Amino acid sequence: MRFHPYLTGLTALAVLAGSGAGEPPVAPADPVSAPAPAVETAPAQIELAAATTVTAVAAAAKHKYAFPVKGKNVSYHKTHSGYPATDIFAACGKPFLATTSGVVLEISRVDRYSKKKPDGPLNGGKFVSILGDDGVRYYGSHLSVVSAGLKKGVRVKVGQQVGKVGKTGNSSGVCHVHYGISPSCKKTGDWKVRRGVVWPATYLTSWRKGGQKSPAAAVKAWNKKKNCKA
Numbered sequence: 056m057r058f059h060p061y062l063t064g065l066t067a068l069a070v071l072a073g074s075g076a077g078e079p080p081v082a083p084a085d086p087v088s089a090p091a092p093a094v095e096t097a098p099a100q101i102e103l104a105a106a107t108t109v110t111a112v113a114a115a116a117k118h119k120y121a122f123p124v125k126g127k128n129v130s131y132h133k134t135h136s137g138y139p140a141t142d143i144f145a146a147c148g149k150p151f152l153a154t155t156s157g158v159v160l161e162i163s164r165v166d167r168y169s170k171k172k173p174d175g176p177l178n179g180g181k182f183v184s185i186l187g188d189d190g191v192r193y194y195g196s197h198l199s200v201v202s203a204g205l206k207k208g209v210r211v212k213v214g215q216q217v218g219k220v221g222k223t224g225n226s227s228g229v230c231h232v233h234y235g236i237s238p239s240c241k242k243t244g245d246w247k248v249r250r251g252v253v254w255p256a257t258y259l260t261s262w263r264k265g266g267q268k269s270p271a272a273a274v275k276a277w278n279k280k281k282n283c284k285a
Contacts (some may be wrong), residue, residue: 075128105237118155118189118269121214122262124232125150131234133256138285140235141259143220147230151195151218153211154262157187161243164201176246179233180224183217184249186239189271194235194249197226207243234259236270240283247285252277 097220122129126149131141161184168177179196183205199221211217220232233250236258253273261268 102270110261117189118187119213120155120262120267121152122259123152123154123195123234124220125152127274131256131259135251138227138251139254141255142231143202143234144231145220147199147220149220150216151198151232153185153213153215153217154193155187155189157185157211159205159207159209159211160184160186160192160239161207162201162205170208176244179220180226185211185217186242191271191274192237192239192249194237194251195230196233197221197224199223235247236274237276238278238283241245245283246284252285
């Protein structure tokens, strides 16, 4: 038995269109009124949509993120006094993790903070600063210890322990990690930028739930507007 050529093409189109999740198969149209160009272009449109989906998924999976403090009863504020950052509260000694894979920019293993000195780069006590592969700098301070083997230029992986929660520096004697997100700018010494320029809470909430929301675009936008001037 031979089928009308228009009917054959439309039947194939109906099967393709009906293969999407949750969508019922589309019944073939009247072969007399159905325009041939629609049948000819449908496969190309389907291939383009599939390619776009694959590209979007690949882009989202390029960088992996982890919530930076491991433990129970961990909390953080959506706001911070003076500038965009947050304080992540957890018991002293809880692991502080690399937010994403990257390279160590700066560390402090010694708490040189003094109440007699004005606010400055020593406020953080013991800290770790990491430049992520996504181009974002992640900073955690008030640590009780910085993990052995870490130094400038050492590569770390997402979720790797890089220190422990503490209360060094200007921490008011409370166990927590001061957490800042920023562009790398001078990479070292630019403490006003390093301490944080983009609000972290929305990203922390995503990572805590297993999400992969990236701050890269927000950091890039800030730097374009402020040119590393905090």
